[in-house]
Amino acid sequence: MNPPSHGVTLASIYEARARIQGQVARTPLVRSLTLSERFDAEVYLKLENQQPSGAFKLRGATNMIAALMDRDGLEALQRGVTTASTGNHGRAVAFAAARLGVPAVVCLSELVPANKAHAIEALGAEVRRVGRSQDEAFQEVARLVNEQGMTLVPPFDDPLIASGQGTIGVELLEDQPALDRVIVGLSGGGLLGGIGAAVKGIRRGVQVTGVSLSQGAAMWESLQAGQPVDVEEVASLGDSLGGGIGLDNVCTFALVREVMDDHVQVSEGAIARAMVDLLQHEKILVEGAAAVGLAAIDEHGLDIRGQKVALIVSGNGVDLATFDRARSLAGR
């Protein structure tokens, strides 16, 4: 059998698992009594909000940095790893690099607020302030890679990143071997693609449902167009699901096309209600992107009756002002 063009296999996911074991949290899968009762199903929450960096992205970043260390030696990485994300991926790269003893440089535009820069510095990374836009920050990343030999750790579009995220799927089936379905937030597709490859590799029949924002759903629009397309990015409570998939996408477009069975889009109101529900009933405070699984069941009346369903609670990056906004939007 030819290896898939996207490079993500059950074998690459098990390799990732061996590599990152002890470096990332093995997060709990908890059965929700209230949601199980409400939807007449067995609803489980995979608590990636409990990763020490605050989101699942630690898995992919740790896998990539550790794999490159194994392959090229620590020497090759002493010039550092770099990225330009202000959000969960930037935090993950900073955290993983510090853990593995590799220098990290996170490039941020001057518009990124100081508290976000400090949070990344507190994890041991160097923050470099460049330009007045994310584009200019990316230009600095490219320069560091091309001129100083640093290594780019991309947020999703790489087999090592997607395989790292796929370790979630292995854990899901260890904890609930009879799982019927997993509902996953979809942006660049590292998370859904990795989990999909894992669960389907282990147990063919597991249904993989993707959830995107109602506007700027880059992967969904690309799948419908048959090739990667650009979308306009809009502000959302689910900000971690924003952004494009890259017109030169090499991995996750093909991967998501292969493993995703169905897909829905969720409104801001549904995300807001799901965030409030998760705090009120499950006592977990999560960001909008982490609540879209519940939002999807609620808003679209997905028929999950009698199924064992896992929702991926992907991250905790929310502040009180944003939660307040969600609460007033939810009318509670």
Ligand SMILES: *Cc1c(COP(=O)(O)O)cnc(C)c1O
């Ligand atoms: C990045 C992210 C996602 C989406 O992951 P992709 O691999 O880009 O699809 C979902 N939730 C949170 C909290 C994230 O940080």
